[in-house]
Amino acid sequence: xxxxAFAILALLLSGPVPAMLARxxxxxxxxxxxxxxxxxxxxxxxxxxxxxxxxxxxxLFVPGPDGRPTSxxxxxxxxxxWPLWTAYVVVxxxxxxxxxxxxxxxxxxxxxxxxxxxxxxxxxxxxGAHHGRPRSRSLRILxxxxxxxxxxxxxxxxxxxxxxxxxTLSPNEVxxxxxxxxxxxxxxxxxxxxxxxxxxxxxxRFVRSAHALNAxxxxxxxxxxxxxxxxxxxxxxxRALVACASGRAPRGALAAGGPTTVVRxxxxxxxxxxxxxxxxxxxxxxxxxVVPTVAFAVPWLNELHRLFLV
Numbered sequence: 001x002x003x004x005a006f007a008i009l010a011l012l013l014s015g016p017v018p019a020m021l022a023r024x025x026x027x028x029x030x031x032x033x034x035x036x037x038x039x040x041x042x043x044x045x046x047x048x049x050x051x052x053x054x055x056x057x058x059x060l061f062v063p064g065p066d067g068r069p070t071s072x073x074x075x076x077x078x079x080x081x082w083p084l085w086t087a088y089v090v091v092x093x094x095x096x097x098x099x100x101x102x103x104x105x106x107x108x109x110x111x112x113x114x115x116x117x118x119x120x121x122x123x124x125x126x127x128g129a130h131h132g133r134p135r136s137r138s139l140r141i142l143x144x145x146x147x148x149x150x151x152x153x154x155x156x157x158x159x160x161x162x163x164x165x166x167x168t169l170s171p172n173e174v175x176x177x178x179x180x181x182x183x184x185x186x187x188x189x190x191x192x193x194x195x196x197x198x199x200x201x202x203x204x205r206f207v208r209s210a211h212a213l214n215a216x217x218x219x220x221x222x223x224x225x226x227x228x229x230x231x232x233x234x235x236x237x238x239r240a241l242v243a244c245a246s247g248r249a250p251r252g253a254l255a256a257g258g259p260t261t262v263v264r265x266x267x268x269x270x271x272x273x274x275x276x277x278x279x280x281x282x283x284x285x286x287x288x289x290v291v292p293t294v295a296f297a298v299p300w301l302n303e304l305h306r307l308f309l310v
Contacts, residue, residue: 006052007091009292013045014203022211026281028267029274031222033281035192038212038219040285042199044292046102051292053095056088102202109198113190116252117152124152124160138185139178141166148247149240150255151181153190160253165244173240176232177256180240183227184254189220193254218260225264226273234268241265 018041021027027034128140142148144162147169152158159181166174184190193216200213228237241261249255 003052003055003088003091006048006055010045010048010052013041013048013288015209017041018209018211018215022215026274026277027215027219028222028263029271030278030281031219031226031273033278033285035216035219035223037281037285037288038196038216039192040289042196042212044288046098046199046202047289048292049095049098053092053099056092056095098202102198105198105201109194109201113194113252114154116250117154120250120253121152121154121156121158124158128160146247147243148249148255149177149181149244149257150247150249150253151184152253153185153188157185159185162247165240165247168243169240170236172232172236173243176228176237177240177244179231180224180228180237180256181254183224184220187220187223189223190252190254192216192220218263220254221258221260221264222267224254225268229268238265238268 018038021037021041124140124142128142138156138158140158140160142160142162145164146162147165148160148162149165150160152160159178161174161177165177169177196213196216200210225237225241241256241264244255244257245261247255247257249258
């Protein structure tokens with residue numbers, strides 16, 4: 001039953017739970033806490049999947065009094081029966097596949113994203129104008145008529161705006177959009193997003209959903225919006241977001257506009273962030289992560305430790 005509980009928990013945390021949370025509206029008023037909750041759900045899903053594999057391994061390789069296996073996988077068919085044995089083997093293979101895919105996904109996303117950013121950074125350094133202000137040494141201005149603003153995170157980060165944005169926006173609106181992009185760079189929102197991209201790619205297609213990835217994409221934009229509002233107020237930011245809504249950024253960049261602009265502009269005129277909602281989200285995140293770990297993962301991790309060290 002423990003192996004089954006792990007598998008069910010992993011499936012719930014990778015499918016139905018993200019779908020329910022994605023439909024909720026309260027994260028708009030507690031974006032930072034909502035991101036923590038999403039991270040807890042993703043980590044708990046991965047942990048539950050690995051715990052299912054550990055639990056199944058303990059069934060397929062029955063440990064003796066000294067903790068060492070006393071049987072082989074095939075010899076347990078008579079004990080478990082074909083249906084249960086087949087289910088265990090399938091889940092165990094899926095667990096191994098998820099673990100391997102997760103490692104490959106993290107490496108692939110990290111390498112590909114940094115290559116794209118390095119190439120585009122080289123391009124904007126060549127064709128973009130260098131802004132003269134000392135505190136904006138990473139700012140590049142492209143000779144593009146369309147209002148556009150985005151950032152390229154990394155060690156040598158860049159904030160890119162177009163001539164169209166500078167000509168269209170007022171000074172306060174320009175400051176708001178620049179603060180939005182600088183907030184992404186300071187908080188390294190790109191690293192948060194990369195983790196969810198890797199986890200999304202690691203799970204098989206028939207159990208994963210894009211709810212978590214899409215929700216986190218929106219939430220990191222809300223955090224950057226909040227930083228811009230604190231600096232310049234909601235009205236300049238709302239006008240700047242509308243002006244840059246149709247601007248397209250390269251892959252790997254974080255753009256000010258995009259398909260979530262309408263939701264974000266409406267939020268700027270709605271209710272402020274709620275500390276109560278944030279506190280509830282933090283408690284939920286702790287419960288989602290701690291309860292499965294204490295109730296399920298820790299006993300099996302101890303068993304695995306005994307299996308290999310005794």
